[in-house]
Amino acid sequence: MPERLSGVLDVSVDNVIFGFDENxxxxxxxxxxxxxxxxxxxxAIPGDLVYPKESLDGAAARVLKDLTSLEGxxxxxxxTFGDPNRVKDLKxxxxxxxxxxxxxxxxxxxxxxxxxxxxxxxxxxxxFAEKADWVDVLEVPDLAFDxxxxxxxxxxxxxxxxxxxxIGFELLPEKFTxxxxxxxxxxxxxxxxxxxxxxxxxxxxxxxxxxxxxxxxVLHKPAQLFKFEKDx
Amino acid sequence: MPERLSGVLDVSVDNVIFGFDENxxxxxxxxxxxxxxxxxxxxAIPGDLVYPKESLDGAAARVLKDLTSLEGxxxxxxxTFGDPNRVKDLKxxxxxxxxxxxxxxxxxxxxxxxxxxxxxxxxxxxxFAEKADWVDVLEVPDLAFDxxxxxxxxxxxxxxxxxxxxIGFELLPEKFTxxxxxxxxxxxxxxxxxxxxxxxxxxxxxxxxxxxxxxxxVLHKPAQLFKFEKDx
DNA sequence: ACAAAAGTGTTGGAGATACACCCATGA
DNA sequence: TCATGGGTGTATCTCCAACACTTTTGT
Numbered sequence: 034m035p036e037r038l039s040g041v042l043d044v045s046v047d048n049v050i051f052g053f054d055e056n057x058x059x060x061x062x063x064x065x066x067x068x069x070x071x072x073x074x075x076x077a078i079p080g081d082l083v084y085p086k087e088s089l090d091g092a093a094a095r096v097l098k099d100l101t102s103l104e105g106x107x108x109x110x111x112x113t114f115g116d117p118n119r120v121k122d123l124k125x126x127x128x129x130x131x132x133x134x135x136x137x138x139x140x141x142x143x144x145x146x147x148x149x150x151x152x153x154x155x156x157x158x159x160x161f162a163e164k165a166d167w168v169d170v171l172e173v174p175d176l177a178f179d180x181x182x183x184x185x186x187x188x189x190x191x192x193x194x195x196x197x198x199x200i201g202f203e204l205l206p207e208k209f210t211x212x213x214x215x216x217x218x219x220x221x222x223x224x225x226x227x228x229x230x231x232x233x234x235x236x237x238x239x240x241x242x243x244x245x246x247x248x249x250x251v252l253h254k255p256a257q258l259f260k261f262e263k264d265x
Numbered sequence: 266m267p268e269r270l271s272g273v274l275d276v277s278v279d280n281v282i283f284g285f286d287e288n289x290x291x292x293x294x295x296x297x298x299x300x301x302x303x304x305x306x307x308x309a310i311p312g313d314l315v316y317p318k319e320s321l322d323g324a325a326a327r328v329l330k331d332l333t334s335l336e337g338x339x340x341x342x343x344x345t346f347g348d349p350n351r352v353k354d355l356k357x358x359x360x361x362x363x364x365x366x367x368x369x370x371x372x373x374x375x376x377x378x379x380x381x382x383x384x385x386x387x388x389x390x391x392x393f394a395e396k397a398d399w400v401d402v403l404e405v406p407d408l409a410f411d412x413x414x415x416x417x418x419x420x421x422x423x424x425x426x427x428x429x430x431x432i433g434f435e436l437l438p439e440k441f442t443x444x445x446x447x448x449x450x451x452x453x454x455x456x457x458x459x460x461x462x463x464x465x466x467x468x469x470x471x472x473x474x475x476x477x478x479x480x481x482x483v484l485h486k487p488a489q490l491f492k493f494e495k496d497x
Numbered sequence: 498a499c500a501a502a503a504g505t506g507t508t509g510g511a512g513a514t515a516c517a518c519c520c521a522t523g524a
Numbered sequence: 525t526c527a528t529g530g531g532t533g534t535a536t537c538t539c540c541a542a543c544a545c546t547t548t549t550g551t
Contacts, residue, residue, distance in 0.1 A: 041317055042276060044347070044373060085273055085371065089347040113345040113375050115276070115321040139317065141276060143345050143373075212530075229532070230514065253528040254521035444503075461505070462541065485501040486548035 042139040046092045047080030047180065048108075049144065049187035050100075052151040052167055053204040056216050059151070059167040060184060061100070062176065068131035075124055077177040078184065079165070080142060093145040100165060102155070107148040107203040111190035112183075115141035119179050128177070146187040148203035195221050199238070202261035208244060210256035211235060240264075274371040278324040279312030279412065280340075281376065281419035282332075284383040284399055285436040288448050291383070291399040292416060293332070294408065300363035307356055309409040310416065311397070312374060325377040332397060339380040339435040343422035344415075347373035351411050360409070378419040380435035427453055431470070434493035440476060442488035443467060472496075 050061035065074040079100055083092040089110065098104055117139055120126060129136035151167075168174065173184055194200045201217050202209075215231050218224075235241055240262045248255035282293035297306040311332055315324040321342065330336055349371055352358060361368035383399075400406065405416055426432045433449050434441075447463050450456075467473055472494045480487035 042315075044274060044276065083274075083347070086349050088349060089345065089373070110345065113321065113342065115315070115375070117318050117320060141321070141375075143347070210530085227515070228530090229516085232531080233513095248530095250523095251529080252523050254530045256530055442503090459541070459543085460503090461543085464504080465540095480503095482550095483502080484550050486503045486550095488503060 042141060043133075043135065044083045045080050045140055045142040046083060046089060046096060047078045047114075047142045047144050047183055048093050048096050049078055049146040049184055050097065051146060051148050051170070051187075051191060051204065053217055053220075054151045054167070056220060058170045058217075058220050060170050060173060061165055062168050062173070063100070063165045065128060065177065066132070068128055071124075071127070075128065075177045076174050078180045089143050090145075093143075093147070097147055101149060103149065103153070107200060108145055109147070109190070109194065110143060110145050112186050113141060113143045114179055114183060116179065122177070125177050142183075144183050144187065146190055148191075148200060150204065150206055152206050192222055202241075205261070208246065208258040208260055210248060210258060212256060214259075274373060275365075275367065276315045277312050277372055277374045278315060278321060278328060279310045279346075279374045279376050279415055280325050280328050281310055281378040281416055282329065283378060283380050283402070283419075283423060283436065285449055285452075286383045286399070288452060290402045290449075290452050292402050292405060293397055294400050294405070295332070295397045297360060297409065298364070300360055303356075303359070307360065307409045308406050310412045315375075321375050322377075325375075325379070329379055333381060333386045335381065335386050339432060340377055341379070341422070341426065342375060342377050344418050345373060345375045346411055346415060348411065354409070357409050374415075376415050376419065378422055380423075380432060382436065382438055384438050424454055434473075437493070440478065440490040440492055442480060442490060444488060446491075 052059045052061065061079065062076045063079050065077055067074040079096050081092065081096050083089065087095070090108065093108055093110070094104070094106075097106060097108065119140065119142075120129065126136070170184070170188060173181065175181065176184070191200075195218065201214065201221070204217060205213060211232055214235065215226055215228065218231070219226060242260050242262050244258045244260055246258045248258065284291045284293065293311065294308050295311050297309050299306040311328050313324065313328050315321065319327070322340065325340055325342070326336070326338075329338060329340065351372065351374075352361065358368070402416075402420060405413065407413065408416070423432075427450065433446065433453070436449060437445060443464055446467065447458055447460065450463070451458060474492050474494050476490045476492055478490045480490065
């Protein structure tokens with residue numbers, strides 16, 4: 034029988050953070066602090082090792098808060114990645130050598146995705162990220178470890194959540210127009226909707242509430258604003 | 266900053282194994298080997314620590330094979346459980362003390378569910394299970410750790426898979442009748458279907474293929490048999 | 498001939514889809 | 525007054541739900 038794994042691996046959480054801005058679905062990518070001989074830190078998804086007394090959801094929320102200073106955001110575990118060869122790239126190995134106590138140790142990571150309203154926060158530098166950038170989800174660069182795979186599975190999970198759990202409002206500002214909402218659906222699901230039919234469906238949703246306010250400063254007929262009310 | 270978790274936890278997989286028999290959805294529950302002062306081993310879901318070089322899917326498949334000697338079964342990761350207080354029951358702590366090298370160590374577990382055709386296999390005693398039993402999913406006894414929660418989440422995942430991915434055939438014999446199939450859907454989804462409408466829907470599925478065979482030995486009109494063909 | 502489950506079509510209603518024009522605003 | 529996106533209703537079609545009787549076999 035092969036030796037059992039006992040205390041020879043690390044557990045992390047990684048967090049694919051989605052934002053929606055000007056009709057582009059974006060993902061938050063951090064640039065890791067470079068190790069001494071490295072010119073430029075590699076890009077990655079934010080994540081960290083789990084603390085000894087911390088729940089997994091708690092660790093994911095902490096990573097999110099360190100980076101955005103926001104709490105209470107939508108956060109969902111969607112898959113755990115634990116391939117024994119997750120770290121095959123040489124640069125990743127070097128980085129681990131510089132920043133982890135046990136760099137050779139196998140790491141499994143529990144992946145979450147979260148949704149943030151991009152107008153509501155400022156990115157912060159955090160102790161694990163040199164800087165953070167939003168990138169178009171269709172143009173994600175090469176990322177560390179298996180993070181590209183994680184992003185693509187997160188996107189699938191997001192699509193699913195949008196269709197079945199109507200989580201799209203988490204990505205919009207407090208007050209939004211129906212056109213913004215429709216754009217969000219079209220971009221995430223990569224599908225066109227008929228404007229009139231789309232609006233008919235939205236008007237069936239009881240938790241989408243029209244406000245007595247209109248857009249301002251636009252050079253066309255201003256749109257009615259709506260808000261999303263949880264727990265009707 | 267709290268100390269980071271590095272090598273102070275274990276990772277396991279747990280596997281909720283579903284079978285379908287005579288119109289009952291069953292779950293495989295093992296009785297753990299009792300520790301020295303214990304009369305009767307506690308019941309649990311099969312699982313094991315992950316080996317150092319083994320993928321997570323591989324570990325789940327291994328647990329399944331040890332118990333059933335079957336390979337290639339349907340197997341799906343559905344959630345990772347990592348509450349720091351997963352092991353709160355005294356008996357669970359004692360059991361760990363007797364069977365784990367580092368019993369006090371926090372364990373996170375990646376949960377899978379799998380589907381087996383109950384007529385195709387024999388349960389085997391395995392090194393981690395004194396014996397294994399099928400229990401009605403509606404009458405699952407108290408299980409070790411957080412295994413009751415794991416079973417109930419597995420059932421949700423199964424329902425979802427049945428509705429969206431048509432995985433139900435994995436639970437039926439190679440040759441089955443439409444009534445068996447309908448029973449399976451009704452029991453898992455806890456919902457009644459109209460016989461004619463149900464059959465209309467099934468006949469739209471290209472991978473459900475009628476055979477030139479009928480039931481035998483039944484004391485009523487024998488039903489047409491069908492098979493399920495993957496990858497049409 | 499009887500008991501038991503198998504097998505089979507039609508209709509009405511709800512919900513989805515397709516489609517085109519007028520409106521309010523700022524420049 | 526023009527350019528820009530906002531906003532609205534109806535006809536058709538497709539899909540789903542409801543519903544009951546005849547058939548085949550073994551005893």
